Amino acid sequence: xxxxxxxxxxxxxxxxHKSVTIGPFSIVNENVEIGENTYIGAFCEIGTRNNLxxxxxxVIGKESIIRSHSVLYLGSVFxxxxxxxxxxxxxxxxxxxxxxxxxxxxxxxGDMQIGNYxxxxxxxHLCKFTKIGNFVFIYQFSIxxxxxxxxxxxxxxxxxxxxxxxxVGSTILPGxxxxxxxxxxxxxxxxxxxxxxxxxxxxxxxKIKDVxxxxxxxxxxxxxxxxxxxxxxxxxxxxTEILGNN
Amino acid sequence: xxxxxxxxxxxxxxxxHKSVTIGPFSIVNENVEIGENTYIGAFCEIGTRNNLxxxxxxVIGKESIIRSHSVLYLGSVFxxxxxxxxxxxxxxxxxxxxxxxxxxxxxxxGDMQIGNYxxxxxxxHLCKFTKIGNFVFIYQFSIxxxxxxxxxxxxxxxxxxxxxxxxVGSTILPGxxxxxxxxxxxxxxxxxxxxxxxxxxxxxxxKIKDVxxxxxxxxxxxxxxxxxxxxxxxxxxxxTEILGNN
Amino acid sequence: xxxxxxxxxxxxxxxxHKSVTIGPFSIVNENVEIGENTYIGAFCEIGTRNNLxxxxxxVIGKESIIRSHSVLYLGSVFxxxxxxxxxxxxxxxxxxxxxxxxxxxxxxxGDMQIGNYxxxxxxxHLCKFTKIGNFVFIYQFSIxxxxxxxxxxxxxxxxxxxxxxxxVGSTILPGxxxxxxxxxxxxxxxxxxxxxxxxxxxxxxxKIKDVxxxxxxxxxxxxxxxxxxxxxxxxxxxxTEILGNN
Numbered sequence: 001x002x003x004x005x006x007x008x009x010x011x012x013x014x015x016x017h018k019s020v021t022i023g024p025f026s027i028v029n030e031n032v033e034i035g036e037n038t039y040i041g042a043f044c045e046i047g048t049r050n051n052l053x054x055x056x057x058x059v060i061g062k063e064s065i066i067r068s069h070s071v072l073y074l075g076s077v078f079x080x081x082x083x084x085x086x087x088x089x090x091x092x093x094x095x096x097x098x099x100x101x102x103x104x105x106x107x108x109x110g111d112m113q114i115g116n117y118x119x120x121x122x123x124x125h126l127c128k129f130t131k132i133g134n135f136v137f138i139y140q141f142s143i144x145x146x147x148x149x150x151x152x153x154x155x156x157x158x159x160x161x162x163x164x165x166x167x168v169g170s171t172i173l174p175g176x177x178x179x180x181x182x183x184x185x186x187x188x189x190x191x192x193x194x195x196x197x198x199x200x201x202x203x204x205x206x207k208i209k210d211v212x213x214x215x216x217x218x219x220x221x222x223x224x225x226x227x228x229x230x231x232x233x234x235x236x237x238x239x240t241e242i243l244g245n246n
Numbered sequence: 247x248x249x250x251x252x253x254x255x256x257x258x259x260x261x262x263h264k265s266v267t268i269g270p271f272s273i274v275n276e277n278v279e280i281g282e283n284t285y286i287g288a289f290c291e292i293g294t295r296n297n298l299x300x301x302x303x304x305v306i307g308k309e310s311i312i313r314s315h316s317v318l319y320l321g322s323v324f325x326x327x328x329x330x331x332x333x334x335x336x337x338x339x340x341x342x343x344x345x346x347x348x349x350x351x352x353x354x355x356g357d358m359q360i361g362n363y364x365x366x367x368x369x370x371h372l373c374k375f376t377k378i379g380n381f382v383f384i385y386q387f388s389i390x391x392x393x394x395x396x397x398x399x400x401x402x403x404x405x406x407x408x409x410x411x412x413x414v415g416s417t418i419l420p421g422x423x424x425x426x427x428x429x430x431x432x433x434x435x436x437x438x439x440x441x442x443x444x445x446x447x448x449x450x451x452x453k454i455k456d457v458x459x460x461x462x463x464x465x466x467x468x469x470x471x472x473x474x475x476x477x478x479x480x481x482x483x484x485x486t487e488i489l490g491n492n
Numbered sequence: 493x494x495x496x497x498x499x500x501x502x503x504x505x506x507x508x509h510k511s512v513t514i515g516p517f518s519i520v521n522e523n524v525e526i527g528e529n530t531y532i533g534a535f536c537e538i539g540t541r542n543n544l545x546x547x548x549x550x551v552i553g554k555e556s557i558i559r560s561h562s563v564l565y566l567g568s569v570f571x572x573x574x575x576x577x578x579x580x581x582x583x584x585x586x587x588x589x590x591x592x593x594x595x596x597x598x599x600x601x602g603d604m605q606i607g608n609y610x611x612x613x614x615x616x617h618l619c620k621f622t623k624i625g626n627f628v629f630i631y632q633f634s635i636x637x638x639x640x641x642x643x644x645x646x647x648x649x650x651x652x653x654x655x656x657x658x659x660v661g662s663t664i665l666p667g668x669x670x671x672x673x674x675x676x677x678x679x680x681x682x683x684x685x686x687x688x689x690x691x692x693x694x695x696x697x698x699k700i701k702d703v704x705x706x707x708x709x710x711x712x713x714x715x716x717x718x719x720x721x722x723x724x725x726x727x728x729x730x731x732t733e734i735l736g737n738n
Contacts, residue, residue, distance in 0.1 A: 007501070009253070009270055009732055024501055025271050025517050026533075027288055042537050043271075043561070045288050045314050068537050068563055069289070069579070070333050071314055086563050086581050087315070087597075089332050089350050102504055104581050104599055105333075107350055107368055119643070122599055123617055125369055125386050137643050140617050140635055143386055143414055145432070148463040149470035150384050150411060151365070151477045156463070165642055169663055169681075171433055186637070187663055187681045187695055189415075189433045203433055203449075203695075209457055217640040217648070224641035231643045255499070271517050273534055289517075291534050291560050315535070316524055317560055317578050333561070335578050335596050351579075353596055353614055371615055371632050389660055390633055391678070394709040396657055397629050397717035397723045402709070417661055417679055432594070433660075435679045449679055449695075 005042075014047070023068065035062030035080065042068045049074050052110065053092040061098065073110070085122055097134065099234075115162065117235055119132035133180075134137075135228065135235070136160050142170040161196070163226060171203075181226050183211045251288075260293070269314065281326060282309030288314045295320050298356065299338040307344065319356070330370055343380065345480075360410065363481055375403035379426075379476065380404050381481070388416040407442070409472060417449075427472045429457045443472075494736055497534075515560065527554030527572065530570040534560045541566050553590065565602070589626065591726075607654065609727055610622070621649035625672075627720065627727070628652050634662040640654065654689070655718060663695075673718050675703045689718075 002020040004010060010095070017036035022028060026040055029047030029121045040046060044066055047058050048135050053075035061080035072167070075092035076099065084090070085104030096114045103122030113127060115134030123140045130144040138160070146157040155227070156175035160166065164178045169187035178184065182194045185201030194200050199208045211225035222230055228238045248266040250256060260274045263282035270272060272286055275293030286292060290312055293304050299321035305324035312318070314332050319337035324346065330336070331350030342360045349368030358372060361380030364373070369386045376390040384406070392403040402421035406412065410424045415433035426428065428440045431447030431454070440446050445454045457471035468476055474484045494501060494512040506520045509528035515521060518532055521539030532538060539550050545567035546632040553572035554651055558564070560578050567584035570592065576582070579594030588606045595614030604618060607626030612618070615632045630652070638649040648667035652658065656670045661679035670676065674686045677693030677700070686692050691700045703717035714722055720730045 024519055025289075027270055043289055043315070043517075043535055044539055048314070066539070068559055069315055069333075070533070087333055087561075087579055105351060105579075105597060109273075123615070139637075139642060141387065145385075145414055149460065149473070150385060150413060151473055151479075152462070152464070152470065153477065153479070154462075154464055167642060173432065174491070186665065186678075187433075210712065214641060216644070216646075218644070218646050224644065227641070227643050229646065232643070233643075271535075273516055276686060289535055289561070294560070315561055315579075333579055333597075369615070387633065391631075391660055395706060395719070396631060396659060397719055397725075398708070398710070398723070399723065400708075419678065428620050433679075453545065 011047070017062065029074070031056050031074065032058045032060070034060045035064065037062055038064040038066070039068070040066045041086075044072075046072050047074050048059070048072065050092060051133045055093075067104070075110075101234075103140070127157065129155060130134075131157065131159040133162035133164070135163045135238075137146060137165045137227075139166060139168040139170070141168055142166045142172075144172045146174045148174045163228060165192075165227065181211060183225060199225075206217065263308065274319070277302050277320065278304045278306070280306045281310065283308055284312070286312045287332075289317070290314065290316045292318050292341040293320050294318065296338060313350070321356075325362070343371075347480075349386070373403065375401060377403065377405040379406060379408035379410070381484075383407045383411045383473075385412060385414040385416070386461070387414055388412045388418075390418045392420045394420045409441075409444075409474060411473065426456060429460075429471060445471075497665060504537070509554065511588065521566070523548050523566065524550045524552070526552045527556065529554055530558070532558045533562070533578075534696045536560065536564075539566050540563050540564065545586045547585075567602075571608070578629070593726075595632070619649065621647060623649065623651040625652060625656070625731075628657075629719075630658045630660070633658040633660055634658045634664075636664045638666045638668045655720060656686075675705060675706070675717060682712040684733035691717075 004022045005024045007024045008022040008026045010028045011030040013030040015033040018053045021035045021039045023042035026044040032047040044179045045155045058074045059077045064082040070088045072090045073092040076094035078096045079098035081099045089107045091110035093111045097116035099117045101119045104243045106124040109128045114132040118136040120138045125143045127146045146155045158172045158176040160178045163181045166184045167186040170184045177193045179196035181197045183199045188205040189203035191204040199211045214224045216222040216224040250262045250268045252268045253270045256274045259276040260316040267285045269288035272290040278293035282286045299393035302492045304320045310328040316334045318336045318445045319338040322340035324342045325344035330348045331420045335353045337356035343362035345363045348366045355374045357374045360378040364382040364458040367429045371389045373392045373481040376410045385386040391435045392401045404422040406424045407426045409427045412430045413432040417435045423439045425442035427443045429445045434451040437450040445457045460470045462468040462470040496514045497516045499516045500514040500518045503522040505520045505522040507525040511529045513531045518536040524539040545653035550566045551569045556574040562580045564582045565584040568586035570588045575593045581599045583602035585603045587639035589608035590610045594612045598616040601620045603620045608622040610628040612630045617635040619638045622713045638647045650664045650668040652670045653672045655673045658676045659678040661662040663677045663681045669685045671688035673689045676692045680697040681695035684697040691703045706716045708714040
């Protein structure tokens with residue numbers, strides 16, 4: 001019946017499915033549901049409440065891994081196989097597909113939708129109402145923003161479409177769409193929409209070329225993008241049937 | 247008489263005023279004074295000691311909120327209504343006005359003065375001896391520095407004056423004054439003093455225009471700056487009587 | 493015989509040498525060895541296991557200080573006098589010399605070698621296989637990367653040689669060598685190898701001058717670099733005999 005550490009504090013109203021592990025000193029609050037075979041490390045707070053939570057409930061799908069010192073708010077639903085690093089903060093009202101990975105110290109500010117199989121590396125800050133597609137990669141120290149003239153009451157969030165890649169240090173200004181399969185180069189400040197399959201770079205970011213013209217640095221004749229043709233780790237088989245003819 | 251979780255460890259010499267909440271597994275060390283109605287979340291260490299603390303005391307004003315996994319050192323005095331995110335580190339010898347907000351993962355390195363109603367968002371790093379005025383907004387991944395030729399023994403801190411705004415990714419080099427109502431654009435590296443009411447942008451940051459010429463993106467004829475004319479959330483009434491004729 | 497807080501959880505197979513302190517609610521897992529006079533703060537997890545650990549063992553040298561909320565994996569060996577800030581993550585398979593300092597929130601991703609007396613400030617992200625020499629200084633929000641076309645299976649790590657300095661916000665692209673005594677200016681993106689004694693700046697970083705031509709900002713006739721001629725804090729006596737004639 002799982003492995004709940006004796007120092008963990010589990011609300012009587014939390015629903016833990018079979019074979020759930022809860023580490024030392026972790027807290028699972030009321031109205032939390034945790035799917036089977038999920039592992040929660042030490043020093044986590046699962047089911048933090050604030051007055052912005054749209055529901056009084058948190059669902060974490062089966063076979064998930066939440067590493068130590070993480071905080072997950074009420075109001076969110078994570079499909080199966082969520083995996084987080086240490087010290088993450090996942091705020092209220094996240095609607096998340098399966099197989100999301102979120103690296104250490106990353107902060108998802110709430111009211112977001114995220115598709116399946118997206119990978120958010122460590123130290124990423126995603127502001128409220130950011131929308132993330134499927135198979136999106138967001139690298140360290142990247143940030144989305146939603147206020148064009150801070151501070152103001154305007155909220156104009158961004159959308160990162162399927163298969164897009166934000167390299168380390170990407171800053172996405174408010175209201176931007178990053179198109180499918182686009183690539184934002186390191187330390188770029190994106191001030192305009194990015195077309196599908198575009199590589200953009202700089203501050204402000206400008207189009208450099210089509211990503212399909214970027215050669216792999218491996219000793220091959222492959223092109224590096226679209227990346228799903230050669231990068232498979234932890235991902236399902238992405239056949240042309242699924243993806244169309246791109 | 248408040249709500250101290252039974253797993254919390256509270257020093258006998260700590261002074262908790264009425265209706266203080268201390269979350270599970272939190273630690274309140276000796277010589278800490280916590281004002282009434284203050285909430286401290288789980289996994290916090292309040293009153294960390296090191297040999298740089300100028301006093302043996304920490305004061306947290308009333309009606310404050312300290313979220314989980316935060317660390318506050320001895321030697322500091324916070325006026326009322328301090329509010330922090332998760333995982334913050336507030337080091338020794340901070341002298342802070344009322345209504346300071348500090349976002350998750352931010353790190354205030356100590357020996358700082360901060361005015362009233364300033365808002366430091368998440369992932370901000372403020373180095374020792376930085377001085378922050380009133381109603382200052384500092385956005386994510388911004389940093390102040392004090393060593394012009396690192397590493398050296400020179401300490402030349404910066405000053406962010408009242409109503410100034412540092413957008414995401416602002417880097418303030420040592421010894422800089424950011425003038426009242428100034429605005430630093432996203433991902434700028436500020437290498438010279440910024441005049442009051444100036445918008446600066448770039449690396450190195452250059453003056454783009456007077457902030458009073460920046461239009462609001464809302465569907466209005468308003469100007470976006472000075473921001474206090476239209477942004478009121480969580481702030482007192484800032485009448486022209488208080489602010490002068492700016 | 494040391495000072496183990498009664499709430500700490502210490503594995504029976506952990507080996508604690510004399511005068512070790514373990515703070516409240518901290519966890520020391522099996523196969524961890526902690527040298528004498530070492531201090532471990534609260535809420536730490538020491539000896540985290542994953543399936544990438546090359547050994548089943550973690551060694552922390554004597555006279556070390558690990559501050560609160562830190563996570564250290566199995567598979568690493570730290571020589572004496574390791575010192576960390578709060579909330580650090582030190583992953584598996586680190587082989588580290590003496591006197592390493594790692595600031596708060598920094599994340600060393602594993603499989604790294606680090607020399608003696610290097611100083612990694614806070615909020616630094618070092619990717620897998622990064623190699624760091626002796627007396628290296630890496631400032632806040634700096635990052636190393638190893639994947640030239642993310643995401644891919646290519647791993648091309650970087651090397652930061654002895655006495656090099658990475659200023660705040662340095663991004664080191666994959667496969668780069670930063671030469672001895674080199675200086676990377678604030679917020680630079682380094683895309684090519686940096687020669688010894690070079691000051692580089694910008695995105696992409698370009699050589700500005702020889703570091704030995706950078707004047708100190710102190711009121712002296714000193715040059716600022718090589719820094720070891722005037723900066724001594726916490727470091728051994730670096731005589732010309734040790735360093736050669738540089």
